[in-house]
Amino acid sequence: MENAELLQLAIAGLKNGSIYALLALGFTIVYAATNVINFAQGEFFMLGGMFAVFAFKTLGLPLIAAVPLAVVAVTGVGVLFEVLAIRPRRDGDQMSLVIITVGGSLVLSSLARHLFGSDALPLPEFTPGPSLAFAGAAIERQTLWIWGLVLIAVVALTMLYSRTRLGRAMRACMQNREAARLMGIDTGRVVMISFALAAMLGALAGVAVTPLTSTRFDIGAGIAVKGFAAAILGGLGNPIAAVAGGLLLGLIEQAVIPFSSTLKDVVAIVVLLSVLFVRPQGLFIRERKEKT
Amino acid sequence: MRRTTWTALVAILVMAIVGTSLVGCTDTGDTTETRESAQQEEPKAPYVIGAVLSLTGAQASLGVPEKNVIEMEVDRINEAGGINGHPLEVIIEDDASNVDQAVAATTKLIEQDDVLAIIGSTGTGQTMAMRTQIDAADIPQVSLAGSLVITGEFDPLVFQTPWSNALVVASTLQHLQSEGFTRIGLITEDTGFGKDGKALVNESAAGYGMTVVSDQVFKPTDTDMTGQLTVIKGAGADVVLMWSSVAASSIVPKNMAQLGMEAPLVGSHGIARLEFVESAGEAAEGTTIFAGKILAPEAYGVGSEGHTVATDYIARYTETYGEAPDSTFAGHAYDGLYLVVEAMKRLDEGFTSADLRDEIEKTDGFQGIGGVFTFSETDHNGMTEDDLVGYRVAGGTWTLLK
DSSP: OOHHHHHHHHHHHHHHHHHHHHHHHHHHHHHHHHSOOOTTHHHHHHHHHHHHHIIIIISOOOHHHHHHHHHHHHHHHHHHHIIIIIGGGTTSOHHHHHHHHHHHHHHHHHHHHHHHOSSOBOOOOSSOSOOEEETTEEEOHHHHHHHHHHHHHHHHHHHHHHHSHHHHHHHHHHHOHHHHHHTTOOHHHHHHHHHHHHHHHHHHHHHHHHHHHOBOTTOHHHHHHHHHHHHHHHOTTOHHHHHHHHHHHHHHHHHHTTTOGGGHHHHHHHHHHHHHHHOTTOTTSOOOOOOO | OHHHHHHHHHHHHHHHHHHHHHHHHHOHHHHHHHHHHHHHHOOSOOEEEEEEEOOSSTTHHHHHHHHHHHHHHHHHHHHTTTBTTBOEEEEEEEOTTOHHHHHHHHHHHHHTTOOSOEEEOSSHHHHHHTHHHHHHHTOOEEEOOOOSHHHHSOOTTEEEOSOOHHHHHHHHHHHHHHTTOOEEEEEEESSHHHHHHHHHHHHHGGGGTOEEEEEEEEOTTOOOOHHHHHHHHHTTOSEEEEEOOSGGGGHHHHHHHHTTOOSOEEOOGGGOBHHHHHHHGGGGTTOEEEEOGGGSGGGGOTTSHHHHHHHHHHHHHHHHHSSOOOBSHHHHHHHHHHHHHHHHHHSOTTOOHHHHHHHHHTOEEEEOSSOEEEOOSSOSSOOOGGGOEEEEEETTEEEEOO
């Protein structure tokens, strides 16, 4: 195997990994605020692409307006989802909340099928043009957009968590929700904002990747599994760990392909399971004392 | 109190959405209506057959046009007085591109609806999974999926309307040989159809003086194939051969363009639809496939019976649905339905499923959309390589390969 090929595989791994990372961030943010895995995360990804195609093709907006509009609209869907589906059962047990998110994901994907049809829908690249050559490997322009967006998302999230009052409130909820509430933090608001952020990140990943893959009403579940695996691999509850988990998962998948592309997903799952056995808290999280 | 109201509201919303989606999927409402109106004019009991189609999931873009055509032709048959005076009723079930649901739908059609025959499924995996029930109930099945296994693993009850992979692989490899290609980079989808094509290409490539230098697989849910294609490129393939039918197939030409690959892309009849071209955009240009003549009806020979059947079908489809059929798949459903209907017409009153199977097997020279069908005791696909032509994407559409 030549170096250029290895580099090409690494680029593909980092590209897919960045998408997994954005989804993993969504999982982790909601988990931090609610201790619940949000299985509707993949639908935010799907809706991002769908809304962008709708705004671009049907409404005829330029791409530069359609893309942010789609992200904003999906963020709205995230808030609506929290208010309509999660909030009424907020104090219920975690299991019923998880089931609600599963139901929500089914509702969102069938709605999308009714509104946008069952065909794959394409979107043009943000900046069309031939791939850039880099040491014998090719990098698509869209990949640079994906990397850029992930970088901005991570920096913005880090700033939010470390520099703002809201970020501090979110971190407090992450550590202990009851204690945070007793200290006067509006945990309900934190939960809502967490869903909004998760939806926004999902939509961002969705619009960024649609030019490469097209979008369809039923792609949410498949990508959610990858994002979830990435979040578990890195460690649930920590944004940096989620990003690291996503990139690692992408790289592992590509590393398997030269040996057998049939086993790509199998190996990724085996790695995930081994991690769960050896380090149940995830690869990139220091062991934490259990809450009592 | 307030919480209960919310919960109730959400519950109603969910029920409304699930409710509409179910109606949209099965469309039993429509078929019952057709049956009632037909019954008023016609006292004879309807002939009931079932159809298992992939209306949702990965193969939805194949299954939906199939459903359209069946509904359109059933209306036409009933308006013309039905089959020997009996109205025709087709009960359509969705298998969600999923093997388990196909089995469940088959059980329902057999146990509850007592159908005479079953058309479908859209996909190979579902078709094969239905076989146990088909055999147990001893009713004929006309599959709309394109793998060799369906009629290759021969079952006297099972017929098949698309050109099986055996025909298409042979035509495709012949073409590659004549163009001077020797090193195939094979990429196939991880489904029944993809595995069938993969096995056939690997078996027969040497016979055409070619070697498979790299053999890659992708999942229908995959969103990126640059890894697989990088390995193919590294192996020095002079042509990329893709055996796939799912929507993800359109990512392959895009990834090839991104990697700057010079080897041309050759596909299977699984991508013989406009969705592939539209979804892959510029990158699809130059993609070659072998499929039936319906994408360019002049290929049947202007004035021939095939040409008349095809142009008439396209005109009626366009009138009913406001757009021309954009794939070969709707045509497979047309053929499946009429193979059963024509056999029914030839039979006397009170025939059984076993009689129907025997009569379908006697089909001789039926001019359908896919080609000319002549079944025998050993051939339940019934077409020849003459029914296939080459296409290449040029100017955003499929054009005949000269």
